[in-house]
Amino acid sequence: LNAKQTYLITGASSGIGYAYALQRASKNTHFILLARRQARLENLQQQLLEQGSSADIFTIDMSNLESVEALAKKLAQQYTNINELFLNAGMSLGHGKMETSTQDFNYLFRVNFLSNHTLLTPLLKSIPEHGSVVFISSLASLITMPSSIAYSSSKRAINAYAEGLRYSLLDKKIDVVNILPGFITTELTDKNDFSMPFLLPIDKAIKRIIKAVDTKAENYLFPKRFALLIILLNWLPRSIRNWYIKRVYQKRVTQT
Numbered sequence: 613l614n615a616k617q618t619y620l621i622t623g624a625s626s627g628i629g630y631a632y633a634l635q636r637a638s639k640n641t642h643f644i645l646l647a648r649r650q651a652r653l654e655n656l657q658q659q660l661l662e663q664g665s666s667a668d669i670f671t672i673d674m675s676n677l678e679s680v681e682a683l684a685k686k687l688a689q690q691y692t693n694i695n696e697l698f699l700n701a702g703m704s705l706g707h708g709k710m711e712t713s714t715q716d717f718n719y720l721f722r723v724n725f726l727s728n729h730t731l732l733t734p735l736l737k738s739i740p741e742h743g744s745v746v747f748i749s750s751l752a753s754l755i756t757m758p759s760s761i762a763y764s765s766s767k768r769a770i771n772a773y774a775e776g777l778r779y780s781l782l783d784k785k786i787d788v789v790n791i792l793p794g795f796i797t798t799e800l801t802d803k804n805d806f807s808m809p810f811l812l813p814i815d816k817a818i819k820r821i822i823k824a825v826d827t828k829a830e831n832y833l834f835p836k837r838f839a840l841l842i843i844l845l846n847w848l849p850r851s852i853r854n855w856y857i858k859r860v861y862q863k864r865v866t867q868t
């Protein structure tokens with residue numbers, strides 16, 4: 613008999629978080645779902661119930677770190693066994709923007725990065741041995757376009773954080789999985805009006821994410837060909853790399 617698995621998912625109201633919960637659903641799963649849009653969370657909760665799972669929902673704005681901390685403390689008291697923290701909530705700032713205001717930069721960092729630390733710190737004690745913390749970073753953390761400095765920086769910060777957390781949790785036998793996806797069809801990418809290479813349908817992407825989480829991959833980069841292209845690009849001589857980035861960037865700016 614399989615023991616009940618509890619998943620806490622941030623950004624559960626749409627896209628990757630929503631689809632991940634649905635694909636994980638079974639009668640042995642319980643979900644703790646977080647996001648701002650309550651109606652969406654209720655909709656997901658209903659669908660999960662129909663699949664034999666149970667789910668609790670919590671509305672939270674991740675940009676408000678005080679609220680995140682208060683919720684995290686409440687959750688840590690309420691749940692003593694959370695097998696997986698799926699830290700997925702995130703936003704981008706529109707790739708056409710040439711400059712990001714300090715205020716926008718700060719907001720994005722709170723949502724994409726700082727909220728993860730704030731949420732997980734009180735909750736670490738609720739994760740049992742062989743439990744996991746999953747981060748949703750991005751291939752954009754490996755290359756920073758002039759139009760997405762804030763977004764790429766926040767995702768690169770996640771990579772560094774995940775690495776350190778992984779080492780710090782070795783003795784507790786808690787795994788840290790860092791997922792670096794390319795473009796996936798969600799509300800986030802619906803806003804992009806430039807062409808997105810190797811764009812993956814959500815269902816395909818979730819299957820790959822589940823496989824990476826189940827095999828406890830440390831850093832999972834996908835789609836593979838896109839990841840390879842970015843890695844190769846970073847190895848190119850500076851003059852060729854500069855020429856290529858300029859070309860892609862100009863195309864992007866004229867498209868948006």
Ligand SMILES: NC(=O)c1ccc[n+]([C@@H]2O[C@H](COP(=O)([O-])OP(=O)(O)OC[C@H]3O[C@@H](n4cnc5c(N)ncnc54)[C@H](OP(=O)(O)O)[C@@H]3O)[C@@H](O)[C@H]2O)c1
Binds near residue numbers: 629648704797
């Ligand atoms: N789609 C891609 O191509 C792609 C590629 C690489 C990485 N990612 C990453 O994947 C993650 C999920 O994105 P997605 O593509 O699934 O986009 P999405 O459909 O827009 O989902 C974003 C989720 O984050 C939540 N969120 C955003 N701002 C929030 C806030 N201030 N407070 C609380 N929750 C907030 C949203 O919920 P509410 O609006 O209801 O609050 C929503 O559930 C993000 O971290 C994104 O950076 C996406």
